[in-house]
Amino acid sequence: MIEKIECAKCPKVVCDSEQSLKGPSNCPTKVKSEVIKRAIAKYDNAEVREFARQASIQEFEGYINLPEGRTPRNPRVEEVIQFAKKMGYKKLGIAFCSGLKDEAEILTRILENRGFDVVSVCCKAGAIPKETIGITEEQKIRGPGSFESMCSPITQAEILNSEGVEFNIVVGLCVGHDSLFFKYAHAPVTVLVAKDRVFGHNPAVGLYQSGSYYRKLMRKELLDY
Numbered sequence: 001m002i003e004k005i006e007c008a009k010c011p012k013v014v015c016d017s018e019q020s021l022k023g024p025s026n027c028p029t030k031v032k033s034e035v036i037k038r039a040i041a042k043y044d045n046a047e048v049r050e051f052a053r054q055a056s057i058q059e060f061e062g063y064i065n066l067p068e069g070r071t072p073r074n075p076r077v078e079e080v081i082q083f084a085k086k087m088g089y090k091k092l093g094i095a096f097c098s099g100l101k102d103e104a105e106i107l108t109r110i111l112e113n114r115g116f117d118v119v120s121v122c123c124k125a126g127a128i129p130k131e132t133i134g135i136t137e138e139q140k141i142r143g144p145g146s147f148e149s150m151c152s153p154i155t156q157a158e159i160l161n162s163e164g165v166e167f168n169i170v171v172g173l174c175v176g177h178d179s180l181f182f183k184y185a186h187a188p189v190t191v192l193v194a195k196d197r198v199f200g201h202n203p204a205v206g207l208y209q210s211g212s213y214y215r216k217l218m219r220k221e222l223l224d225y
């Protein structure tokens, strides 16, 4: 029986070396060769290949070799711009959470300053009541009896699709809402801001603090479904 693939627990990480076949017994480089072959064949598509090539060049350009060592040099917002230019995109879409309207506005200004045509859509566009998807009065954030528009990432995707954007940028969509946006958007999507209401939209802080102030994140639970 093939063991479960668990790169995240790998003690060796030899896959970025010439010793790539010396990984653990469950190393996908060794035990998933057919799947890997099928995956790599997808790059035969010229469009996919070019997208991947430019993404790797973007990765390369993320560092500068200084006398004191290799140093990262671009904030993500700059990288999004650089990548969009590499791909020759002119029209960009922003799908943002209403709670990050200010950030979306600043991003729009930055992108417009850099020459892009920018279309942005708020998650509440359409103003469809939450009852439409079965949300109860008790499940409303502002409390029972209030009007709340549902977040509709599908609406955001369809509007941006209808505008013919070439590249989408997600700004703070909720967990799950972002998944639907990825599913329904036609143009490729990148994430500029991953919502984290506690850690200032830097979810990695939860991981960094899981051994100290947020140790509770490590508690053991059983799935009861």
Ligand code: SF4
Binding pocket: 006, 007, 008, 010, 011, 012, 013, 014, 015, 016, 023, 024, 026, 027, 028, 029
């Ligand atoms: S691909 Fe193999 S060597 Fe690389 S992290 Fe996964 S298990 Fe480790």
